[in-house]
Amino acid sequence: MNRQLAHLSDEALVLLAARSEESALAELYDRYGRAAYGLALRVLRDPELAEDAVQEAFLTLWRTAARFVPERSKASTWILTLVHRRAVDAVRREQRRRTDSLERAAEPSVEGVDEDAWLRLQRERVQEALRKLPDAQREALELAYYGGLSQSELAERLGQPLGTIKSRMFGGLSRLRELLGEPRTEVSWTSTS
Amino acid sequence: MDLHELTAAYALDALDADEADAYQEHLGQCEECREELAELSDTAASLAFATVAPVPPARLRAAILDRAVAERSNVVPLRRRRWVTRGFAVATAAAAAVAVALALTVGRSNHQQPVVSMGFTRGANGNATLMVSGLDTAPKGKTYEAWVIPKGKAPRPAGLFEGGKPTTIHLHGVPQKDAVVAVTVEPAGGSPAPTTTPIASSATR
Numbered sequence: 001m002n003r004q005l006a007h008l009s010d011e012a013l014v015l016l017a018a019r020s021e022e023s024a025l026a027e028l029y030d031r032y033g034r035a036a037y038g039l040a041l042r043v044l045r046d047p048e049l050a051e052d053a054v055q056e057a058f059l060t061l062w063r064t065a066a067r068f069v070p071e072r073s074k075a076s077t078w079i080l081t082l083v084h085r086r087a088v089d090a091v092r093r094e095q096r097r098r099t100d101s102l103e104r105a106a107e108p109s110v111e112g113v114d115e116d117a118w119l120r121l122q123r124e125r126v127q128e129a130l131r132k133l134p135d136a137q138r139e140a141l142e143l144a145y146y147g148g149l150s151q152s153e154l155a156e157r158l159g160q161p162l163g164t165i166k167s168r169m170f171g172g173l174s175r176l177r178e179l180l181g182e183p184r185t186e187v188s189w190t191s192t193s
Numbered sequence: 194m195d196l197h198e199l200t201a202a203y204a205l206d207a208l209d210a211d212e213a214d215a216y217q218e219h220l221g222q223c224e225e226c227r228e229e230l231a232e233l234s235d236t237a238a239s240l241a242f243a244t245v246a247p248v249p250p251a252r253l254r255a256a257i258l259d260r261a262v263a264e265r266s267n268v269v270p271l272r273r274r275r276w277v278t279r280g281f282a283v284a285t286a287a288a289a290a291v292a293v294a295l296a297l298t299v300g301r302s303n304h305q306q307p308v309v310s311m312g313f314t315r316g317a318n319g320n321a322t323l324m325v326s327g328l329d330t331a332p333k334g335k336t337y338e339a340w341v342i343p344k345g346k347a348p349r350p351a352g353l354f355e356g357g358k359p360t361t362i363h364l365h366g367v368p369q370k371d372a373v374v375a376v377t378v379e380p381a382g383g384s385p386a387p388t389t390t391p392i393a394s395s396a397t398r
Contacts, residue, residue: 018359019326020265022258029254037253038246051253055260062261066324066359073231080238088206119246126243144207145240151202152209170201177236 010075011068018065025062032076033058035119036083042146043087053090057082084145091148129179137172140165200226204233321367323351323374328392330357331378338379339364340387344371353383 005013005027016024036057040050060082068078130138143149143157151169155162196219202208203216220226323339331337336355339362340348351374352362364374375391 015326015359018324022262022265025261026254026258029257033249033254034246035241037249038244039241041247042244047250051250051256054249054253055257058257059260059264062264063322064361066326066361072227074235074238077235077238080241081234084238084241085206116246119242122242123245126239130240130243141205141240144202144205145237146244149207150209151207151212154207166198166202169205169207170198173201173204173233173236176239177232180236180239 011070014061014065014068014070014075014078017062018068025058028061028075028079029058032079034116035122036080038119039080039083040087043084043091043148049090049094050087053086054083057086060086088148092150126180129176132179133172133175137168137175140168141172141176144169197223197226200229201233204230204237319366319368321364321374323362323364324359325354325356325362325376326359328356328360328376331355334381335378336381336383337392338377338383338387340373340375340377340391341367342373342375343368348375348387350383350385353379 005016005023008016008024008027010028010031013024013028017028033054036054037050040053041047044050044053057079061079068075130141133141139158140154143154144151149157151162151165154160155165158165196216199208199212199216203213208216220230325337325339328337336353338353339351341351341364342348349366351364354360354362367374375387377387377389377391379388
């Protein structure tokens with residue numbers, strides 16, 4: 001696999017993609033394609049739909065890379081947000097959530113998956129932080145993010161007022177942020193011209 | 194509905210479509226929410242890593258790159274220095290009136306310029322998006338102007354921009370075939386018709 005752009009930051013790669021450099025798109029895929037596919041697969045539970053979601057997300061990146069503002073967000077966040085949105089849109093369209101969203105939110109088994117070492121470290125780190133959250137907050141985050149449920153659907157499903165759901169999601173994300181110890185990172189910016 | 198309260202749900206994609214629209218509109222006016230959303234979105238995205246990720250099929254990578262390249266075939270990336278010959282080729286291919294307009298060449302610098310690239314993506318109903326990057330900020334008193342030139346017709350002004358950063362211009366009424374999308378340097382405020390040779394252009398097909 002050609003990794004001649006491996007030394008560039010994610011954000012510099014998006015800038016190159018904005019100049020229609022396909023090698024930059026390939027490098028971004030090599031960095032985040034697997035995480036993207038894992039996410040789409042967890043939300044959609046269907047390999048074909050997951051592939052569609054990942055493909056559409058990366059093509060959206062390709063078409064709109066010029067609009068990316070590196071001062072405003074990390075490129076990895078942008079990519080995974082695109083993938084997640086596609087997956088959630090698809091799952092709502094299919095209305096699969098009515099039957100199996102709870103099952104989807106459950107943590108899948110790692111058995112039989114040849115896991116990349118870096119991805120495993122990341123997974124263990126985030127899973128450990130998730131385990132430290134109060135159950136109600138973790139449940140709200142998992143049902144929303146992996147289950148694709150909207151806040152109103154969550155309120156209905158859990159028999160709680162909408163305000164309670166909102167504060168669980170906010171409290172859960174804020175606490176998770178502290179646990180992950182992520183200060184707002186200054187994104188390094190590499191000029192390529 | 195207090196829109197500030199929707200930041201976490203928006204970061205998790207847990208809003209219904211109408212709520213998400215309202216929140217997005219609010220974002221345009223609320224710096225505080227934009228900052229909070231940037232932070233919460235990073236955290237939400239980290240949830241993507243908490244799940245087991247099997248290796249995606251190799252055909253997925255190939256499909257993405259194939260489609261990306263196919264979409265780029267609308268694009269003619271140019272070095273500014275090479276424009277002159279291509280520019281005249283385009284001008285001769287267009288109608289006489291256009292050729293006259295485009296031939297009003299002003300002096301141009303010959304020193305090394307960065308690569309200019311234009312990305313052109315067509316949407317539905319003649320709408321299209323032009324993405325331009327690699328252009329320096331327009332000189333003082335000047336602006337960049339984008340043009341849509343349907344075959345045999347006069348150039349239509351399609352938007353002004355300053356350069357200095359990648360820019361996206363939304364175009365309307367772009368013919369399906371044989372039109373040219375071009376960018377020229379114009380006096381500040383823009384011109385009703387091009388007064389300089391295009392620094393970049395792309396044929397639609």
